[in-house]
Amino acid sequence: MKSAERFFACRADEVPPGGRVLREIDGKSVGVFNVAGKFFALHNRCPHKGGALCLGPVTGTNVSSDDFRYVYSRQGRVIRCAWHGWEFELESGRALADPTVRAKTFPVVVEEGNVYLMI
Amino acid sequence: MKNGVSLIDCDVHNSWADSRELLPFLDPYFRDFLERGELPGGRGSFPHAHRPWLHPEGFMRTDAFPPDGGPPGSSYEFLREQLLDRYDVEYAILTGDEAIEVSTLANPRLASALASAANDWTIETWLARDSRLRASLVVAPQDPEGAVAEIHRRGEHPGFVQVLVSTGSQRPYGDPCYHPIWAAAAEVGLPIAAHLGGQGGVNSNPTGCGPPTFFLEAHALLCETGMGHVASLICHGVFERWPGLRFVLIEAGVAWLPAILWRLDADYKALRKETPWLKMLPSEYAAKHIRLSTQPLEQPKDTRQLWNVLETIDGEHTLLYASDYPHWDFDDPTLLHLPPAWKERIFSENARELYGLPARAEVALAR
Numbered sequence: 429m430k431s432a433e434r435f436f437a438c439r440a441d442e443v444p445p446g447g448r449v450l451r452e453i454d455g456k457s458v459g460v461f462n463v464a465g466k467f468f469a470l471h472n473r474c475p476h477k478g479g480a481l482c483l484g485p486v487t488g489t490n491v492s493s494d495d496f497r498y499v500y501s502r503q504g505r506v507i508r509c510a511w512h513g514w515e516f517e518l519e520s521g522r523a524l525a526d527p528t529v530r531a532k533t534f535p536v537v538v539e540e541g542n543v544y545l546m547i
Numbered sequence: 548m549k550n551g552v553s554l555i556d557c558d559v560h561n562s563w564a565d566s567r568e569l570l571p572f573l574d575p576y577f578r579d580f581l582e583r584g585e586l587p588g589g590r591g592s593f594p595h596a597h598r599p600w601l602h603p604e605g606f607m608r609t610d611a612f613p614p615d616g617g618p619p620g621s622s623y624e625f626l627r628e629q630l631l632d633r634y635d636v637e638y639a640i641l642t643g644d645e646a647i648e649v650s651t652l653a654n655p656r657l658a659s660a661l662a663s664a665a666n667d668w669t670i671e672t673w674l675a676r677d678s679r680l681r682a683s684l685v686v687a688p689q690d691p692e693g694a695v696a697e698i699h700r701r702g703e704h705p706g707f708v709q710v711l712v713s714t715g716s717q718r719p720y721g722d723p724c725y726h727p728i729w730a731a732a733a734e735v736g737l738p739i740a741a742h743l744g745g746q747g748g749v750n751s752n753p754t755g756c757g758p759p760t761f762f763l764e765a766h767a768l769l770c771e772t773g774m775g776h777v778a779s780l781i782c783h784g785v786f787e788r789w790p791g792l793r794f795v796l797i798e799a800g801v802a803w804l805p806a807i808l809w810r811l812d813a814d815y816k817a818l819r820k821e822t823p824w825l826k827m828l829p830s831e832y833a834a835k836h837i838r839l840s841t842q843p844l845e846q847p848k849d850t851r852q853l854w855n856v857l858e859t860i861d862g863e864h865t866l867l868y869a870s871d872y873p874h875w876d877f878d879d880p881t882l883l884h885l886p887p888a889w890k891e892r893i894f895s896e897n898a899r900e901l902y903g904l905p906a907r908a909e910v911a912l913a914r
Contacts (some may be wrong), residue, residue, distance in 0.1 A: 514817050515819070525819040
């Protein structure tokens with residue numbers, strides 16, 4: 429397997445908390461997200477049907493509940509694919525409906541106000 | 548059965564010859580309905596609202612009228628001869644005939660009183676006569692309070708192996724208005740069964756686009772209410788609330804189930820936030836909690852096409868043989884095309900496990 433290379437993605441101040449940018453990096457479309465000051469990067473390709481995952485809304489969701497009530501949580505930490513609405517954790521890329529399904533994530537390094545991705 | 552396979556028939560219709568057989572089991576106020584009240588088919592008929600599409604030939608097997616002149620299913624001796632002895636039935640699960648039609652009545656108290664009377668009549672008239680018989684405790688789903696009371700009153704009688712409602716209903720059965728009934732069933736350890744019927748009166752149309760015209764349409768589409776109940780029970784988390792509960796769908800067809808489960812599983816992936824109490828895929832709840840009776844089994848020209856479909860729902864372990872005696876679409880167990888390797892499970896062992904029925908050999912040894 430090819431070892432990861434470091435690519436410049438954007439300036440950190442281009443992506444305020446709750447914001448995102450889309451970049452073409454190493455031939456891939458990648459979304460960079462700022463979740464309350466922490467940066468995460470996802471391949472803009474949904475593992476479900478290859479849809480535009482990073483163009484969907486960043487939301488919260490009803491988390492798994494044991495008492496048959498709605499518990500809305502994870503505000504700003506869930507992305508919902510633009511095509512079919514599957515929900516993924518921005519941080520891990522895991523699908524909420526099936527944690528064995530994961531969107532591709534890339535490690536992020538922030539140095540001197542620059543956001544780099546390991547791809 | 549004669550070929551050595553045990554046979555448990557999960558849908559056998561026993562009937563009264565005249566609704567006045569229920570009089571000893573009714574309080575005076577409700578007796579009036581049978582003695583002087585308005586009845587849909589004259590004195591002796593059973594109070595219920597009828598569906599507006601009618602079988603053009605009557606829905607009974609025409610050879611099933613007993614010699615005493617009563618309606619099919621009304622003579623124990625004739626039922627024994629035509630079904631129990633002829634096919635060497637190990638157990639027959641009685642589902643009554645008109646009793647589930649109480650769900651069509653506007654007056655929930657009358658509905659529950661008639662259901663209770665039918666249950667007591669079943670104990671005296673049928674269960675007492677043959678150790679091969681088991682029965683279904685009929686309740687009126689439009690009266691949850693009455694249904695719960697009936698389950699507490701009679702649910703622990705050893706002859707009753709399930710709580711029975713009609714597939715015709717005012718709302719799909721996952722709806723919280725019915726939860727007290729399912730809680731009571733779970734408490735006494737009985738599966739819930741829904742049998743085709745109750746389509747008329749206060750209940751919704753059996754097809755979402757409006758009422759069918761012909762019996763042909765209504766009967767071919769008998770799956771539609773089953774689809775609604777299956778989806779509703781799963782999505783409302785009924786099987787999360789009562790993890791021991793089983794749901795038995797009787798006479799609603801089977802080949803449609805894989806498609807509905809495929810759709811539910813796919814949509815759940817996107818829409819799980821509506822039902823965050825679900826811990827498994829809808830198809831996994833179905834495999835664990837839902838059982839379907841075979842009759843009337845779909846009949847493609849090439850039987851293997853059906854077998855392939857049924858394999859996707861693990862038909863070997865989820866289907867229950869049913870004859871529907873004495874109705875016109877009776878499935879003869881000796882003529883039913885099922886994968887040979889599945890027959891033992893479908894003809895007897897799935898039902899034996901579901902209903903906790905002792906093997907005949909064990910019963911004989913205990914004597």
